[in-house]
Amino acid sequence: MRSLPETIAGWVHDGFSLLGQIRITSRPGGSFELRHREDVAVHGLEEFHGPSAARDLSFFDEARNYRPLKTAPNLRRGWSLIVETPEDLRLALDHFYPAMTALWRSQLEASLSSVPLRDTLDRQTGMYAASKRLQDEEGLQLVASACNSKTGCMKRMLWPFTKTVELTGFSRLERSADVLTLDSGEKEIPLLCHEACNILVAACRETVKKRERAAAATV
Amino acid sequence: MVFKPESALILVGHGSTVNPDSSAPTLDHAEELIRRKVFGEVHCAFWKEEPSLRQVLHMLDKDDVYIVPNFISEGYFTRTVIPRELNLDGPLTSLNGRTLKYCDPVGNHDRMTELLSKRASEVSQGVPLKQSSLLIVGHGTNLNDNSAFAAKREVEKLRELDMFGEVFNVYMEEPPLVSEWADFTKFPNVIVVPFFIADGLHSYQDIPVLLGIEEDTGLAASQRDVFRKNPYRLRDRTLFYASAIGTEPSFVDVIIDQVAAFDSVAR
Known part of the structure; x- marks a missing residue:
């Protein structure tokens, strides 16, 4: 069985050159170049080497603000990163988009199970236990805003709100693992979300707390 | 000396959504462990950053997996959150054909x-x-x-x-x-x-x-x-x-020691 680094290299060879805001190019000799997909025709980019550079490039936006959510659509531009091996390519991509290539592999192997948001919230303990009290209506509104692909997160949500209630406000593509092929023929590895992240769980908690504080203030 | 090319290591950190330095030691130690080639593969996982504890098992190629919490003590995270999120049922868990070996947190070490x-x-x-x-x-x-x-x-x-x-x-x-x-x-x-x-x-x-x-x-x-x-x-x-x-670089040796300590206990 091929390792994940070998699998990723195979995808790139097969035309899967886009992942989130990154464009991957195979180079002669087996190395790879990564850059922001909007910098595809830009010359004179600052050049970096090795997967460790991906850590700094992915951690801060253009204004040096911290990016706790790596799949937010605010990856900085102006750089080019060379990695020599498939293993280094995996490491670099896991800095830019943690676990995303692995989840796509699991999706292709039919071993990625999505978890309804309600189930994720119901197993929380400690400070996040309050998120269990999220109401359906406020939860659906929150997800539509927080997980918006233009301003929030580029991942495609494979999970429903509950086993019987679907999310609202998203296109079919935003809720699927379908491969997007551009006019250029380039294919995009989808960024998949099989379960709500801690950032959303924290936002659910805050929504509950805010409502409960407001209710307490009016008593 | 620990040398486990057929095993994977998952180093678990807390992480933060507001502070960029919270995950830094975990990422630093993982980079050093990769450089030393002690394990066949090394991954980080975080409670408040990604890869999350719910994502990291998908990243594995190896079936023999050591999990070391990069935490200062036993407590809520090592006893409740990490086992729950990784579906661990004790120090040794069999899950989807993998063996998950849950080691002591780094802060417990004698050093x-x-x-x-x-x-x-x-x-x-x-x-x-x-x-x-x-x-x-x-x-x-x-x-x-x-x-x-x-x-x-x-x-x-x-x-x-x-x-x-x-x-x-x-x-x-x-x-x-x-x-x-x-x-x-x-x-x-x-x-x-x-x-x-x-x-x-x-x-x-x-x-x-x-x-x-x-x-x-x-x-x-x-x-x-x-x-x-x-x-x-x-x-x-x-x-x-x-x-x-x-942030002490010697924590890398402590992480390796916690793996060796896990192996030294008959289970």
Whole structure:
């Protein structure tokens, strides 16, 4: 069985050159170049080497603000990163988009199970236990805003709100693992979300707390 | 010597959605472990960053997997959150054809005492240690009561070393308070070492303010230079403030030791 680094290299060879805001190019000799997909025709980019550079490039936006959510659509531009091996390519991509290539592999192997948001919230303990009290209506509104692909997160949500209630406000593509092929023929590895992240769980908690504080203030 | 090319290591950190330095030691130690090629593969996973504990198992190629919590003590995260999120049912879990081996957190290791004394010696710029008060800062809340216990254990062991004039525990949220350091220390030099994994919110933003050596600027470690300004002269003392113990590069050896310790116990 091929390792994940070998699998990723195979995808790139097969035309899967886009992942989130990154464009991957195979180079002669087996190395790879990564850059922001909007910098595809830009010359004179600052050049970096090795997967460790991906850590700094992915951690801060253009204004040096911290990016706790790596799949937010605010990856900085102006750089080019060379990695020599498939293993280094995996490491670099896991800095830019943690676990995303692995989840796509699991999706292709039919071993990625999505978890309804309600189930994720119901197993929380400690400070996040309050998120269990999220109401359906406020939860659906929150997800539509927080997980918006233009301003929030580029991942495609494979999970429903509950086993019987679907999310609202998203296109079919935003809720699927379908491969997007551009006019250029380039294919995009989808960024998949099989379960709500801690950032959303924290936002659910805050929504509950805010409502409960407001209710307490009016008593 | 540990050499496990057919095994994977998952190093679990807390992470933060507001502080970019919280995950730094975990990522640093993972990079060093990859460089040393001790394991066939090395991954990080975080509670509040990605890859998350719900994602990381998908990243594995190997079936033999060691999980080491990069946490300062046993407690809520190591006993409740990590096992729940990774579907662990004890030290040894079989899951989807994999063997998951759940090791002790790094902070439990015997070498913590040595690393704390080493860090205190290094940061104090050659002042006589016998003329110094050493303060080990812990968190100290109910949720993290085991971290307070671990910090007390280390202070007891540091006292037994008899290297420093005196050694105390201090806490952020319960007595003896960090902010009252000058009231109970008697030596001209005061060395403060945070018993934390990262230079995150607490050791970089909260504790310096409580000590009185910094204004609250709200900036993260990577955007300030608290540690480069040592020593601080205030309240008629010379104060040295160290970065969090978890930033010590020797933690890499401790991580490897925790894997070896797991293997040494028959299960």
